[in-house]
Amino acid sequence: MKAWVLEGFGLKNLKKLDVPVPKPGARDVLVRVSAVSLNYRDKMVVEGTYNPDLPFPMTQVADTVGDVVEIGIGVSRFRVGDRVISNYATRWIDGPPAVDEVVHTLGNTIHGGLAEYLLLNEDALVHSPTYLTDEEASTLPVGALTAWHALVKNGGLTASQTILVQGTGGVSIFGLQLAAAAGARVIVTSSSDEKLERAKQLGAKDLINYVRTPEWHKEALKVTEQQGVDQILEVAAGRSLGQSIETIRPGGKIAVIGILDGFTSEIPIFPMLQRQVTIRGMVTGSRKMFEEMNEELEKSQIRPVIDTVYSFPDALEAYDHLYRGAFGKIVIRVRP
Structure with missing residues (x-):
């Protein structure tokens, strides 16, 4: 599969590469990625100010939406075909955050979603609101x-x-x-x-x-x-x-x-x-908060504001836009 991988700090080291499609283990979910959205945090990761000890190579971007295509043994929260969104703090399920619950994040300690496929534990995902497009749904985890x-x-x-x-x-x-x-x-x-x-x-x-x-x-x-x-x-x-x-x-x-x-x-x-x-x-929120928010969004029908949608091959242009600033969110469409 194709993935945008950071091989060293600096935007020049963010490269589109061929990497293996990951295989689900127990309680893992394989997601075919539809879209991702960028945050200021993604700029900080690339520049080395977010995590100076970032392990390389690391597939980038946290905010991801896509469809479940394969599940591992023991998965109970999702079925093949479900549309899902990644939770930024992948281990923060409910209650107050523990010391490490906002550390384990995509594109940082876990490979991110700027790729054709993403593998996550089922605990790190929520169902997407039904009324949103893929591009809109991708903006929810952080913003x-x-x-x-x-x-x-x-x-x-x-x-x-x-x-x-x-x-x-x-x-x-x-x-x-x-x-x-x-x-x-x-x-x-x-x-x-x-x-x-x-x-x-x-x-x-x-x-x-x-x-x-x-x-x-x-x-x-x-x-x-x-x-x-x-x-x-x-x-x-x-x-x-x-x-x-x-x-x-x-x-x-x-x-x-x-x-x-x-x-x-x-x-x-x-x-x-x-x-x-x-x-x-504040660092985003727990999975339970995410699920509660999505229930309310279904009622209010608020539509996220997207500045620009870029194609997967144009990911570097999306990052350039992130550096300039945007009104609302910058989205990268991964699936054609």
């Missing part, structure tokens, strides 16, 4: 589930809340869609007026261009009449985390889901104490 975990499971999302999402990448756009569908007020920040206008069409009420307004937290306080916001999807970290603390309503929650501005932050302690803010790191 949708992280937003769901942050806003719904941890944040108790309601129509009375005000939500601030940073940027217009995959998690942020899912967060916007989930919050808007719940009837919440949504504030979106971006460096692009064009992207902000598109966010408005998805239900955003307040738009802040942080290039023109570097002190964006002051604008967010202004539009909320100095009350602050209930929840923030913090994708930047760095200096931005301090601004988020200044923006949050007393008792509010900040979900730190990205590190676009760096691996460290200096934060204002006194405002954090005054606001009694909860700051929590």
Whole structure:
């Protein structure tokens, strides 16, 4: 089979190769891959900042959808023909995460889905929502589930809340869609007026261009009449985390889901104490959360926002697009 394999750090070392089709062992499921979607994490893996000890060669990409074509002895959760999606944290089934449950991920310690076939233990898969296309379903494991975990499971999302999402990448756009569908007020920040206008069409009420307004937290306080916001999807970290603390309503929650501005932050302690803010790191979610989210998606019929779909041979162009940034998700169609 064909697979995009990382043989060393750097995009020049991501190569399309011929590799053997894996054979299912006990409780394994062989999936014929239909589509994958990219995340900022995939860029970090290639660059060596996500896992400096990455074993080579390693087939890339975590977010995968496809059809079950073969099952191993003891598989009980799936049958041949089922359409399935990979869970990012492959060993996180339910409950709070253990130390290693977000370590065992595709394209990192386990061969990923940017290949014609993917082999996973049945515990690492969920059934796909029926109403989504393959391309749409491939966007759920990181983008949708992280937003769901942050806003719904941890944040108790309601129509009375005000939500601030940073940027217009995959998690942020899912967060916007989930919050808007719940009837919440949504504030979106971006460096692009064009992207902000598109966010408005998805239900955003307040738009802040942080290039023109570097002190964006002051604008967010202004539009909320100095009350602050209930929840923030913090994708930047760095200096931005301090601004988020200044923006949050007393008792509010900040979900730190990205590190676009760096691996460290200096934060204002006194405002954090005054606001009694909860700051929590988020790495997607458990399989049970994924299944619960998919049930709700079937009811709400939210359709993921896809920026561009690339063909399997054009995977490097998809990565180039990832490096430039996207509105929503970048997808690679694996099956012609």
